[in-house]
Amino acid sequence: MRHAHTVEQVRAAEAELAGQPLMDRAVAGLAATCARLLRERRGRVYGSRVLVLAGSGDNGGDALFAGAALARRGAAVSAVLLSPEKAHRAALAALRATGGQVTTDQNVGLADFARADLILDGIVGIGGRSGLRPAAAPYATAPRTGLLVAVDLPSGVDADTGEVAGAALRADLTVTFGTHKPGLLIDPGAGHAGPVQLVPIGLRPPAAPVQALQHADLAALLPRPGAESDKYRRGVLGVRAGSERYPGAAQLVVAGALHGGAGAVRYLGRPGAEVVRRHPEVLLGDGRVQAWVVGPGSGEATVEALDATLAAEVPVLVDADGLTELARRGPGALAGRTAPTLLTPHTGEAARLLGGAATAERCAAARLRTARELADRYGATVLLKGSTTVVARPDGTARVNPTGTSWLATAGSGDVLAGLAGALLAAGLDPFDAASAAAYLHGLAGRLAAAGGNRLPFGSVHSTVGDRGEAPVTARQVAAALPAAWRNATAPQGGSQQDAAGLGD
Numbered sequence: 392m393r394h395a396h397t398v399e400q401v402r403a404a405e406a407e408l409a410g411q412p413l414m415d416r417a418v419a420g421l422a423a424t425c426a427r428l429l430r431e432r433r434g435r436v437y438g439s440r441v442l443v444l445a446g447s448g449d450n451g452g453d454a455l456f457a458g459a460a461l462a463r464r465g466a467a468v469s470a471v472l473l474s475p476e477k478a479h480r481a482a483l484a485a486l487r488a489t490g491g492q493v494t495t496d497q498n499v500g501l502a503d504f505a506r507a508d509l510i511l512d513g514i515v516g517i518g519g520r521s522g523l524r525p526a527a528a529p530y531a532t533a534p535r536t537g538l539l540v541a542v543d544l545p546s547g548v549d550a551d552t553g554e555v556a557g558a559a560l561r562a563d564l565t566v567t568f569g570t571h572k573p574g575l576l577i578d579p580g581a582g583h584a585g586p587v588q589l590v591p592i593g594l595r596p597p598a599a600p601v602q603a604l605q606h607a608d609l610a611a612l613l614p615r616p617g618a619e620s621d622k623y624r625r626g627v628l629g630v631r632a633g634s635e636r637y638p639g640a641a642q643l644v645v646a647g648a649l650h651g652g653a654g655a656v657r658y659l660g661r662p663g664a665e666v667v668r669r670h671p672e673v674l675l676g677d678g679r680v681q682a683w684v685v686g687p688g689s690g691e692a693t694v695e696a697l698d699a700t701l702a703a704e705v706p707v708l709v710d711a712d713g714l715t716e717l718a719r720r721g722p723g724a725l726a727g728r729t730a731p732t733l734l735t736p737h738t739g740e741a742a743r744l745l746g747g748a749a750t751a752e753r754c755a756a757a758r759l760r761t762a763r764e765l766a767d768r769y770g771a772t773v774l775l776k777g778s779t780t781v782v783a784r785p786d787g788t789a790r791v792n793p794t795g796t797s798w799l800a801t802a803g804s805g806d807v808l809a810g811l812a813g814a815l816l817a818a819g820l821d822p823f824d825a826a827s828a829a830a831y832l833h834g835l836a837g838r839l840a841a842a843g844g845n846r847l848p849f850g851s852v853h854s855t856v857g858d859r860g861e862a863p864v865t866a867r868q869v870a871a872a873l874p875a876a877w878r879n880a881t882a883p884q885g886g887s888q889q890d891a892a893g894l895g896d
């Protein structure tokens with residue numbers, strides 16, 4: 392499990408320990424990574440051009456100290472000071488002692504930025520407030536040919552939320568200290584961070600409010616049938632999805648559920664005959680179920696379907712048309728529920744559920760806040776889909792999904808996810824585990840399907856961008872790739888499989 396802590400928690404954990412040794416460890420890790428990158432790119436550190444962007448705090452101090460370490464190994468290091476009068480004194484002296492050049496002229500800085508082999512972004516770290524200041528903003532868009540390494544986090548990204556107010560630096564790699572920060576794992580911040588490397592510095596922070604599953608966590612969560620298993624013990628999922636107008640949604644929910652390990656799927660809806668023709672395993676008509684999925688493509692049947700499922704005393708997953716109807720009814724519609732509810736909106740549906748001034752764009756820009764607010768208001772677990780899927784519980788604990796790919800932004804992909812998460816609910820996972828495991832498996836299936844037989848490219852903690860060497864996928868292909876994703880995640884050699892899937896640390 393990856394753990395991400397808030398700035399307040401990091402500060403408290405740091406306060407328990409002495410400052411300078413922490414900084415020394417951070418700088419040593421940072422300088423070692425930069426040296427490795429330079430060796431990979433230029434064959435050696437000696438003679439490489441390194442630019443340090445140094446702000447006024449300890450983040451600038453880290454970058455300047457790392458610059459000094461690289462200069463001692465023969466790199467040509469220059470630094471541009473963004474707040475000259477407040478630059479970290481000891482670090483600046485260390486860089487000067489190695490012969491490093493220091494400037495306060497931003498034109499010189501931008502010229503060096505264009506030609507450096509490696510740039511260290513030490514403008515602001517966890518002390519950053521409300522976006523980049525005017526002196527730093529040009530570096531967010533200035534042309535460069537070298538690699539940019541963000542120190543602790545990309546300047547301009549909100550450490551606690553991943554929100555970006557205005558411009559932010561875009562890194563090729565982020566070297567973060569002590570623990571992950573939520574903003575490194577959640578878009579848009581995650582997109583600015585690139586792959587994240589964690590340098591341990593000995594912090595002992597409390598339980599993390601934001602987590603990201605890894606392969607081993609998924610393997611532990613996914614149900615495994617035992618000798619005593621029958622279809623009821625494995626979990627029967629009831630599906631009220633699809634309509635005459637949207638028969639495909641029913642097929643995709645069912646495909647997601649069957650490949651998601653449901654003991655059986657019971658289908659209630661108009662296109663029943665078509666569903667059984669495609670999936671002969673499916674049971675039709677009312678009967679015992681352990682969880683429900685309601686809403687995908689349910690069209691004119693939605694009101695009745697929602698009434699029936701919300702009255703059931705088993706977990707219910709509400710998606711798509713079901714969410715639009717729920718938004719009309721408001722949070723009170725869930726007040727009488729005796730079993731858990733899982734809501735799986737995309738940002739447009741999230742905006743509808745929140746009402747007021749909420750828009751899809753604002754929900755996308757503030758994903759963690761949106762998921763938490765919905766979970767709190769509706770008293771339900773919420774899986775907010777999109778670039779970085781976020782799962783939040785009413786108590787605010789959240790999981791962010793590292794496996795997503797933008798290839799999953801395709802029609803019907805959400806229906807497959809609903810069926811998969813529903814199957815895991817029916818198997819007895821609590822909604823938080825069911826939703827986060829489903830998102831992980833679904834993302835992995837999307838990536839495996841997109842990569843075809845190719846090895847997945849080296850990725851990151853978080854890589855939501857469709858990579859070269861991948862092809863577009865359909866929702867049916869995602870459903871069909873679920874068994875491969877399941878095997879990939881649960882194979883005994885999980886660690887190497889994780890690397891093969893491009894999800895290494």
Ligand SMILES: NC(=O)C1=CN([C@@H]2O[C@H](COP(=O)(O)OP(=O)(O)OC[C@H]3O[C@@H](n4cnc5c(N)ncnc54)[C@H](O)[C@@H]3O)[C@@H](O)[C@H]2O)[C@@H](O)CC1
Nearest residue numbers: 405413414447448449450515516517518519520522524543
């Ligand atoms: N405290 C510790 O024990 C450790 C801290 N470390 C480093 O220290 C950093 C935190 O240092 P600080 O607390 O000094 O904070 P930062 O260096 O992140 O930033 C604070 C400074 O930046 C200014 N500032 C705030 N918002 C700004 C903005 N939008 N644009 C420009 N300037 C802005 C503030 O006025 C303040 O002077 C971490 O991110 C990490 O890099 C590491 O060395 C590990 C150990």
Ligand SMILES: [K+]
Nearest residue numbers: 512515544546
């Ligand atoms: K930074």
